Amino acid sequence: MNAGFGRIGRGSFAGNGEDPPRRQPPTSVWLKRGLLWLLAMLVVGGALWLLMPSSEGEPTKLALASIDPAPPTTASDTSTAEAAGLDRMTISSQTWRRGGLGSKALVTFTVRNDNEYAVRDVEIVCAFTRRDGSHLTDRSRVLADIVGMKSRKTFARVPVGFVNVNADQAKCSLVTARRA
Template sequence: MNAGFDRIGLGRFAGIGERLARGATIASVSFGRILLWLLAALIVSSCVWMLMPLSKGNTAQGELVDPGSASAEPAPSANPAAAAAPSEAQAPVVAELDRLRISSQTWRRGGLGSKALVTFTLRNDNDYAIRDVEIVCAFARRDGSHLTERSRVLADTVSMKSRKTFARVPVGFVNVNADQAKCSLVTARRA
């Protein structure tokens, strides 16, 4: 099938278009290969960087120490009770867990079956409100063998002498073989 461009003098433009298309294809393939090599070099260099041993520095335990804070020691206070007060004020007040319990719990899968969504009711029998409740959920197979544990901190407040239901709390990714879940309380703070 002949378009007949040579009769009206457009044959040379058709040849130029074919050459340009061929050159653009070669350039795009070359550019793709360059990007592929750069990606491979990036992956190899990041793997080498991750496998390099960490520098320990001058500390015995390998912790980083600020040079200014290592030499400066706090001046002794004339009142020892005043010196102890800031450390007590900064320490979090932990609630008693014996009067705090999970009264009911269920779980289901979400996120295409890879995430665990836990629903539970938390009872607070203390004389004060609590907040920042940390729970840990242990997942097991049908036969009871342990698979994994996931923890979560809930920032909500539970009033004194009350209960609160937390519905479909995302705990984290779980194994596809997980069939059972058991959640328990780890810590809580006074509100």
């Protein structure tokens, strides 16, 4: 008859049918705690970043103005300083698409010049709107290329700037041009 008192005093490592408790090295414990703290800080930091108010505010509307260059001082400067007549210039076709991870507008358009002279430094302004037609933003760009007299020139994928993610439509128009 055995009452089981033979194992008394032998500690927890005696063969009582249980495995001894496992001990982890202190470095792995600190590493796990450090990773948990890092994860907690990332979650809290991300939540704070999402709750911060944006500094963008309302989109600003640009006032479009055409400034004519100063009158020439000599007769030789006449052809380079005169503003071109925009009444005989048009944009005959235009399309746009997104580029740069969807944040930039790339516009493809054709400028038609029916004047009796070539033009250069053509400035365009593109107005971007939402699907419902409400205005979002305006972007402008000066094109340094020359459009010959009584001709047309296609400008492909011209980057006009950053555009709102809600932009659905774009309408570009000519603002200024100079005689070449």
